Amino acid sequence: MSKRAVLVGCNYDKTRFNLxxxxxxxxxxxxxxxxxxxxxxxDVTVLTDAPKSKHLPTGKNIKAALKDMVGKANTRDDLFFYFSGHGTAVLALGGGCCVI
Known part of the structure; x- marks a missing residue:
């Protein structure tokens, strides 16, 4: 049994929306x-927008990290995703809304 995680932190430094x-x-x-x-x-992938970060939390990088984590998963593995930053609402396929 493995434990894998993707952690994302976005401070949005130098923007008017900084946290x-x-x-x-x-x-x-x-x-x-x-x-x-x-x-x-x-087994833990960390993506942040900290200065000198090796892995920036772009949409492409977050999706790739999640795909990699899930792709390596086996039955009974523990998977953990954590996001700290701004969220938004987008239209879901087929209507409705989901919070991202």
Whole structure:
């Protein structure tokens, strides 16, 4: 049984919509996953908009990270997704609305 996670933190620095603490939320959550829940560093993908971040939280990168996590999953694996940042509402295929 494996444990895998994708963690996303967006502070939107240098925009009029900037937030404070979203990257800190991801750092705290990753520490919790490693220290309390036994996740391995290699099985956790972190995407943030922090300066010098290796993995930016673009839509393309988030979708790729989720696809990779799910693609590696087996029965009884634990999968965890965490997002800290702004959300929005978009029209769902076939009508209706979903919050993203």
């Amino acid at each position: 404070r603490g979203c990257i800190n939320d991801v750092e705290t959550t990753s520490s919790l996953l490693f220290n309390q829940f036994g996740f391995e560093i290699a």
